[in-house]
Amino acid sequence: xxxxxxxxxxxxxxxxxxxxxxxxxxxxxxxxxxxxxxxxxxxxxxxxxxxxxxxxxxxxxxxxxxxxxxxxxxxxxxxxxxxxxxxxxxxxxxxxxxxxxxxxxxxxxxxxxxxxxxxxxxxxxxxxxxxxxxxxxxxxxxxxxxxxxxxxxxxxxxxxxxxxxxxxxxxxxxxxxxxxxxxxxxxxxxxxxxx
Amino acid sequence: xxxxxxxxxxxxxxxxxxxxxxxxxxxxxxxxxxxxxxxxxxxxxxxxxxxxxxxxxxxxxxxxxxxxxxxxxxxxxxxxxxxxxxxxxxxxxxxxxxxxxxxxxxxxxxxxxxxxxxxxxxxxxxxxxxxxxxxxxxxxxxxxxxxxxxxxxxxxxxxxxxxxxxxxxxxxxxxxxxxxxxxxxxxxxxxxxxxx
Numbered sequence: 001x002x003x004x005x006x007x008x009x010x011x012x013x014x015x016x017x018x019x020x021x022x023x024x025x026x027x028x029x030x031x032x033x034x035x036x037x038x039x040x041x042x043x044x045x046x047x048x049x050x051x052x053x054x055x056x057x058x059x060x061x062x063x064x065x066x067x068x069x070x071x072x073x074x075x076x077x078x079x080x081x082x083x084x085x086x087x088x089x090x091x092x093x094x095x096x097x098x099x100x101x102x103x104x105x106x107x108x109x110x111x112x113x114x115x116x117x118x119x120x121x122x123x124x125x126x127x128x129x130x131x132x133x134x135x136x137x138x139x140x141x142x143x144x145x146x147x148x149x150x151x152x153x154x155x156x157x158x159x160x161x162x163x164x165x166x167x168x169x170x171x172x173x174x175x176x177x178x179x180x181x182x183x184x185x186x187x188x189x190x191x192x193x194x195x
Numbered sequence: 196x197x198x199x200x201x202x203x204x205x206x207x208x209x210x211x212x213x214x215x216x217x218x219x220x221x222x223x224x225x226x227x228x229x230x231x232x233x234x235x236x237x238x239x240x241x242x243x244x245x246x247x248x249x250x251x252x253x254x255x256x257x258x259x260x261x262x263x264x265x266x267x268x269x270x271x272x273x274x275x276x277x278x279x280x281x282x283x284x285x286x287x288x289x290x291x292x293x294x295x296x297x298x299x300x301x302x303x304x305x306x307x308x309x310x311x312x313x314x315x316x317x318x319x320x321x322x323x324x325x326x327x328x329x330x331x332x333x334x335x336x337x338x339x340x341x342x343x344x345x346x347x348x349x350x351x352x353x354x355x356x357x358x359x360x361x362x363x364x365x366x367x368x369x370x371x372x373x374x375x376x377x378x379x380x381x382x383x384x385x386x387x388x389x390x391x
Contacts, residue, residue, distance in 0.1 A: 032237075061364070061365075061368075062364065062368060065365075065368040065371070065372060068372050068375070069301050069368075069371050069372055069374075069375040070375075071375075072375040072376050072378070072379035073298065073301060073375050073378060073379060075379055076378065076379035076380075076382040076383055077382075079379070079382070079383045079386070080382060080383070080386045083383065083386045083387050083390050084386065084390055129379075133383065133386075136387065141237075142383070142384050142387040142388070143237040143238045143380070143384045144237050146379075146380045146383040146384050146387070147237050147241065147376075147380045150376045150379045150380045150383070151376060154372060154375075154376050158372075
């Protein structure tokens with residue numbers, strides 16, 4: 001009897017705490033945070049995004065900021081392919097390779113013409129966007145999720161640029177190039193784990 | 196005792212809350228709900244922000260005619276809604292217009308102001324048609340519409356005025372980066388909506 005009464009009380013409490021159901025919630029917390037966390041919890045994405053920013057630092061302003069503009073625009077094309085489930089062969093391999101190539105560019109302080117750098121970054125952006133688009137979880141608020149992961153990606157670029165600004169000092173230059181080498185090494189590990 | 200518990204359990208069922216398309220946030224209703232609607236619906240917010248950035252970045256001297264075209268678009272869309280015009284693909288149209296406007300911000304290429312007026316008209320119309328109020332009565336719906344109109348105009352004006360003062364090189368590049376983020380978001384959401 002006591003058990004039944006307790007259950008009834010619990011049921012009443014739960015009912016009193018009921019929230020209204022809404023069609024499109026525009027939920028900024030769940031969708032946005034889920035999207036924002038997505039690139040941050042993928043080490044292969046994180047190192048490649050930071051490398052884009054670091055490489056930009058060697059290119060100097062204003063080209064330094066062109067790469068973070070090119071990347072999201074082209075990444076969206078990859079995202080479209082991913083959402084539409086268009087087969088893109090070796091996407092994970094290309095993502096791992098992006099860490100190696102971009103890391104080596106930073107480590108060697110490469111300063112190619114802007115169009116070459118932009119083309120390399122754009123090529124890899126397609127694969128990163130594809131992975132994000134393909135992994136868009138069903139049932140989430142797509143708008144908030146997409147805005148979240150694009151924002152996180154952009155902020156990782158800006159973090160890379162901020163770190164890269166230390167190249168004006170000799171110690172910073174060594175540190176940034178060392179970070180590039182570490183990113184390339186991480187890329188080799190990602191590739192090895194895929195094999 | 197059981198009868199009492201049964202009555203208490205039935206109470207929440209008898210007090211349902213209205214379902215709305217996309218509320219700004221819980222508790223925001225009426226004029227203020229409408230006023231905050233463009234700010235708290237992500238796709239609407241990025242549409243207005245990208246248009247404001249475009250005007251402030253490329254043609255601050257033409258902000259009045261472009262803003263008027265945008266307001267006219269909003270008015271047209273809301274008038275169509277009041278006349279019970281069934282909005283179809285308004286969300287998709289808004290996202291497509293946002294993608295174009297935000298990509299133009301990212302590219303920072305000079306745009307003729309009449310073209311910007313056409314884009315502003317398109318954004319305003321699609322935004323209004325995608326803002327169907329969740330009110331129960333006609334009066335309440337009209338109050339929400341007036342609030343949404345005011346919120347959409349205020350947000351655009353604030354954004355374009357802020358973008359107008361960004362004249363340093365790094366600030367202009369920051370605006371372009373924001374444009375690229377919004378263009379990418381709009382393209383992805385549009386694809387997701389169409390593929391659903």
